[in-house]
Amino acid sequence: MCHRMSSKEVETQPFDDDFESAREYLEFHWPDVMAIDNVDEGAAMPWIMDQFHRTFTEDKHFGERLLDVGTGPTVYQLISASRVFTDIVCSDIHQGALEEIRKWKNDDTDAFDWSSALKHVSGLEGTRWEERQGQLRRAIKDTVFCDVHNENPLHPAVFRPFDTIISTYCLEGACFNKGRSTYKKAVKNVCSLLKPGGYIILLSYIGVTYYLKDGKKDPDNLRLDTDFVLKSLSEAGITVLEASEFKTPDRDACSYSDVKSILYVVGKKDLNGDYLRLLSENNDNGV
Numbered sequence: 001m002c003h004r005m006s007s008k009e010v011e012t013q014p015f016d017d018d019f020e021s022a023r024e025y026l027e028f029h030w031p032d033v034m035a036i037d038n039v040d041e042g043a044a045m046p047w048i049m050d051q052f053h054r055t056f057t058e059d060k061h062f063g064e065r066l067l068d069v070g071t072g073p074t075v076y077q078l079i080s081a082s083r084v085f086t087d088i089v090c091s092d093i094h095q096g097a098l099e100e101i102r103k104w105k106n107d108d109t110d111a112f113d114w115s116s117a118l119k120h121v122s123g124l125e126g127t128r129w130e131e132r133q134g135q136l137r138r139a140i141k142d143t144v145f146c147d148v149h150n151e152n153p154l155h156p157a158v159f160r161p162f163d164t165i166i167s168t169y170c171l172e173g174a175c176f177n178k179g180r181s182t183y184k185k186a187v188k189n190v191c192s193l194l195k196p197g198g199y200i201i202l203l204s205y206i207g208v209t210y211y212l213k214d215g216k217k218d219p220d221n222l223r224l225d226t227d228f229v230l231k232s233l234s235e236a237g238i239t240v241l242e243a244s245e246f247k248t249p250d251r252d253a254c255s256y257s258d259v260k261s262i263l264y265v266v267g268k269k270d271l272n273g274d275y276l277r278l279l280s281e282n283n284d285n286g287v
């Protein structure tokens, strides 16, 4: 099972270079969950929630088991999915982030409030948000360590390949300042956790050349563009079924980054040679 840090370790592990804790990150980036006037992203949130809603009302066989890679301390990305999946595993390199997920799942008194995102999705679905909240809380079955730079990102935990993977804003953060070849490798590592024929949904920042830290520009040599993200997925054995982009507002000053657009991709893992051989052997045997 997963390595769990002691509560002391969880408390003292900084979230990243900018935030001491996952809670601080939540309070800075998510003061108003469904904000439509974010300086850098404008009305990206309703657009993102609409994309997830549309995807999970499509008539595709997504399966029952979902892995979220780089969950962070957020659950907005899982709300629409939890209508489909009964078994959701959240994963992240940061134990404090996972602790926020556990607090939310357990309805702790100081859990972060995601109700405005739940209400938005319930409005789209015509469901009751309190029931949707309960459904997502029940569906989250585990919170595990993950490092996308490891060939097996979930090591030492052991899981069967997942039916579907979601990953939102994780890989660009994990590969910040590490270059494009590291990004490609991380995409491959993540896709290795998916079963052949399984789906992957990726949300990514596009066109970032710098992040702002203490008012100073911190250049990002990764500089993702849509073609590169799609090529990386394709090299990892993913057929891209859909790629949609939300253009961020033109602005003179940025509050966090100079992100140019937000990319939402739905892909399907190719059936590899071994899997096709097994299928045909089974068919030959009348299975």
Ligand SMILES: C[S@@+](CC[C@H](N)C(=O)[O-])C[C@H]1O[C@@H](n2cnc3c(N)ncnc32)[C@H](O)[C@@H]1O
Residues within 6 Å of the ligand: 015, 069, 070, 071, 072, 073, 074, 077, 091, 092, 093, 094, 097, 146, 147, 148, 149, 167, 168, 169, 170, 171, 173, 174
């Ligand atoms: C920008 S946050 C995104 C969180 C959330 N998915 C969202 O949509 O808001 C990036 C997350 O990736 C995690 N992360 C960074 N490096 C990682 C790595 N090497 N492996 C797995 N997760 C990583 C961070 O801890 C953080 O929670």
